[in-house]
Each structure stands twice: as C-alpha cells, then as structure tokens.
Amino acid sequence: MKVRKVVDSFNYAIDGILYAVRTQRNMRIEMIGALLVLTACFFTDLSKIELLIITITITMVISAEMVNTAVECTVDMSANYYHPLAKIAKNVAAGAVLVTAINSVLVGYIIFGEKLKPISFNLIAKIKNSNPYMIFFILVIVSISTLIIKAIFGEGTPLRGGMPSGHSAIAFAIATSITLMSQQPTVIILSYFLAFIVAQSRVDSEVHSILEVLVGGIFGTLLTILLFRLFE
Numbered sequence: 673m674k675v676r677k678v679v680d681s682f683n684y685a686i687d688g689i690l691y692a693v694r695t696q697r698n699m700r701i702e703m704i705g706a707l708l709v710l711t712a713c714f715f716t717d718l719s720k721i722e723l724l725i726i727t728i729t730i731t732m733v734i735s736a737e738m739v740n741t742a743v744e745c746t747v748d749m750s751a752n753y754y755h756p757l758a759k760i761a762k763n764v765a766a767g768a769v770l771v772t773a774i775n776s777v778l779v780g781y782i783i784f785g786e787k788l789k790p791i792s793f794n795l796i797a798k799i800k801n802s803n804p805y806m807i808f809f810i811l812v813i814v815s816i817s818t819l820i821i822k823a824i825f826g827e828g829t830p831l832r833g834g835m836p837s838g839h840s841a842i843a844f845a846i847a848t849s850i851t852l853m854s855q856q857p858t859v860i861i862l863s864y865f866l867a868f869i870v871a872q873s874r875v876d877s878e879v880h881s882i883l884e885v886l887v888g889g890i891f892g893t894l895l896t897i898l899l900f901r902l903f904e
Contacts, residue, residue: 692741697875698769699737700882706730709780722783729772729779736772740765781857807849810899814845814892821891837880840888841895843870848896 692699709730713723743765747758818841825835847863854860871889874880880888 688738688742692738696737696741697882699734699741701886702733702737702773704886706734712784716784718783725779726783729776733769733772733776736769740769777861781861785857807853810849810896811842811845813899814895815842817895818842818888818891834880835884835887836891837871837874837885837888839874840867840871840880840885841892843867843892844889845892845896848893849900852897852900 693703709726713726718726744762747761815838818836818838821836822834822838844864844867847867850863851860867889871885874885875882
C-alpha cells in the first residue's frame with residue numbers, strides 16, 4: 673500500500689511537469705533553453721563545480737516557472753474577479769521567475785564566456801577589419817535564404833507567418849553580426865536582447881508559433897556565422 677502511494681506521488685509530480693510544459697509557453701522556451709545549454713556542456717571543458725552550478729541554475733529557473741504556474745492556478749481558482757492582492761500574488765511569482773532567468777544569463781555568460789573566448793578571438797579580430805559591405809551582403813543572403821525556405825514549406829506569406837520566422841532570422845542575424853564585430857559584453861547582450869524582443873513580439877501577435885520563431889532565430893544565427901567564416 674505504501675509503495676502504491678509512493679508511485680502515485682511520482683505520477684502526480686510528473687503530471688504537474690507535463691501540464692506546465694503543455695500549457696505554459698515560457699516553460700517550453702525554458703525547457704528548450706535547458707536542452708541547448710546541457711548540449712553545449714558536452715562540447716566545452718567544464719569542471720565539476722561549473723557543471724553543478726549550471727545544473728542548479730537550470731533547476732531554479734524551471735522550478736520558479738512551475739511555482740509561478742501553481743500560484744496563478746490557485747489565484748484563479750479562489751478569486752474569479754479582479755482583486756488587488758491577486759494581482760500582487762501573480763506579479764510577485766512572475767518576478768521570481770524573472771530573477772532566476774536573469775541569474776541564469778549571468779551564470780551562462782560567466783561560465784561559457786571564458787570557454788568560447790579562445791575559439792572566437794581570431795574570428796572576431798578578422799571580422800572587425802572586414803569590409804562593411806560584406807556585412808550587408810550577408811544579411812541579404814540570410815533574407816533570401818529565409819524566403820526560399822518559407823517557399824519550400826509553403827506556409828504564410830513572405831512577410832507574415834510560415835516556417836521559419838523571417839523577422840526572427842533577420843533579427844538574430846543582425847545580433848550575431850554585431851556580436852562578431854564587437855567585443856563589448858554590453859553591446860552583445862543588448863543586441864540579443866533586442867532580437868529576443870522581436871521574436872517574442874511575433875509570438876505575442878500570434879503571427880508565428882514558438883517553434884517557427886525558434887527555428888528562425890537558430891537559422892539566422894548559424895547561417896550568419898557560416899557566411900562570416902566563408903568570407904573571412
């Protein structure tokens with residue numbers, strides 16, 4: 673009987689995780705981000721302490737998002753009308769998620785920044801001295817390639833909807849170009865932050881799905897890096 677209760681407890685916990693993934697858009701984004709970060713760990717020489725810090729950071733972000741979901745469901749269940757305290761409860765829970773997300777960005781920058789610096793130093797030095805017309809040419813190639821892929825999938829219009837998101841591809845291509853030309857951490861962070869806002873706006877306006885935006889961002893980033901390497 674006790675074993676049955678223990679199994680049921682695990683099932684309830686797993687159901688809670690699945691519910692959060694199915695219903696919460698931010699939870700899905702954080703899960704995908706966690707998979708990308710964990711995959712990157714296999715290609716970098718991290719110490720046990722660094723791996724432990726990354727694991728704890730990922731756990732904190734996902735746990736905070738699940739607690740936020742639980743708070744929202746509890747508030748909605750107990751108050752089916754507007755109440756100032758209900759708003760405060762939701763805002764505070766969402767603030768906790770934001771704090772953990774900002775912390776995860778800082779942890780990722782501190783740990784992976786030093787690991788990737790030797791790899792990208794020579795590339796950045798060459799690109800900084802490159803012809804600015806080459807950068808414009810690369811952005812044109814990214815735009816044309818995105819339109820070709822959208823045509824292959826046959827969804828949406830050239831400027832609206834479809835796989836992948838053209839706005840996300842171009843936004844992340846620009847952010848990647850800025851990153852490769854600048855060694856200033858503030859400039860790099862702001863560039864990708866603006867690209868993320870562009871991608872988020874496409875999802876919020878229901879023009880694109882999260883998958884279309886994610887594929888567009890990854891496509892724009894990787895194609896830009898590839899073209900820089902080819903033209904360097």
